Amino acid sequence: xxxxxxxxxxxxxxxxxxASLNCTYSDRGSQSFFWYRQYSGKSPELIMSIxxxxxxxxxxxxxxxxxxxxxxxxxxxxxxxxxxxxxLCAVLDNYGQNxxxxxxxxxxxxx
Amino acid sequence: EAQVxxxxxxxxxxxxxxxxxxxxxxxxxxxxxxxxxxxxLGLRQIYYSMNVEVTDKGDVPEGYKVSRKEKRNFPLxxxxxxxxxxxxxxxxxxxxxxxxxSTDTxxxxxxxxxxxx
Numbered sequence: 001x002x003x004x005x006x007x008x009x010x011x012x013x014x015x016x017x018x019a020s021l022n023c024t025y026s027d028r029g030s031q032s033f034f035w036y037r038q039y040s041g042k043s044p045e046l047i048m049s050i051x052x053x054x055x056x057x058x059x060x061x062x063x064x065x066x067x068x069x070x071x072x073x074x075x076x077x078x079x080x081x082x083x084x085x086x087x088l089c090a091v092l093d094n095y096g097q098n099x100x101x102x103x104x105x106x107x108x109x110x111x
Numbered sequence: 112e113a114q115v116x117x118x119x120x121x122x123x124x125x126x127x128x129x130x131x132x133x134x135x136x137x138x139x140x141x142x143x144x145x146x147x148x149x150x151x152l153g154l155r156q157i158y159y160s161m162n163v164e165v166t167d168k169g170d171v172p173e174g175y176k177v178s179r180k181e182k183r184n185f186p187l188x189x190x191x192x193x194x195x196x197x198x199x200x201x202x203x204x205x206x207x208x209x210x211x212x213s214t215d216t217x218x219x220x221x222x223x224x225x226x227x228x
Contacts, residue, residue: 043201043219044154046216046217088153090154092215097159097161099159101156103152103153
C-alpha cells in the first residue's frame with residue numbers, strides 16, 4: 001500500500017512568518033510530486049509541482065524534494081492570512097497513473 | 112473557459128438507489144480520475160482512466176463503477192449506495208503524461224457532496 005504522510009496539524013503561524021509543511025512517501029519509484037491548496041468547501045488547486053531533487057521556487061513558495069529520504073516539503077515565506085487553508089501533498093506513481101494524496105495539513109496564519 | 116464540471120453538486124439519497132455522478136472536461140485531457148474526500152483521510156483515488164475505454168482501479172474502488180466512452184466524460188456510478196459512501200467526491204483531469212508540469216497537473220471539478228441515508 002503506497003502511503004503519503006504529512007505533519008499533523010493544525011499549524012499556526014503569525015502573519016509574515018515562514019510556514020513549513022512536510023511530507024514523506026513510501027513508494028521509492030515515485031517521480032512526480034505536488035502540493036495542492038484547498039480552502040474549506042472548495043476543490044484542491046495546484047501550488048507547485050516538483051520532479052528533481054533540490055529546491056523549486058515560485059514567488060513566496062518553495063518546494064523541496066529529497067528522493068533519497070523520500071521527503072517533500074513546502075515553505076511559505078511571508079505568510080498571509082489568505083494562505084490559511086489545508087495543504088495536500090500528492091505523489092504520482094512511476095507509471096504516471098495512480099495519485100496518492102496525504103491527509104493534509106491545515107495551516108492558520110494569524111493576523 | 113477550461114474547466115471540469117460535475118453534476119449534481121449536492122445529492123441526498125437512500126440506501127440501494129442507483130445513482131450516477133457526471134464529470135465532464137473541455138480541455139481534451141486524456142487522464143481522468145475520481146476521488147473521495149473524508150475528514151482525516153484526505154483524498155483517496157477511486158478509479159482513473161488513461162484514455163477512452165481504458166479504466167483502472169484506484170485505492171478504494173469497492174462499490175463504484177466508471178465508464179469512459181468519450182474522452183470528455185467520466186461518470187461515476189454507485190449501483191447500490193450505502194451510508195459508508197457518504198462523502199465529498201471530486202473528479203479531476205490532466206493530459207496524463209507524467210514528469211512534466213504542463214501535462215501531469217490535475218485540474219479538479221467543484222466537488223459533489225453525497226449523503227446516503
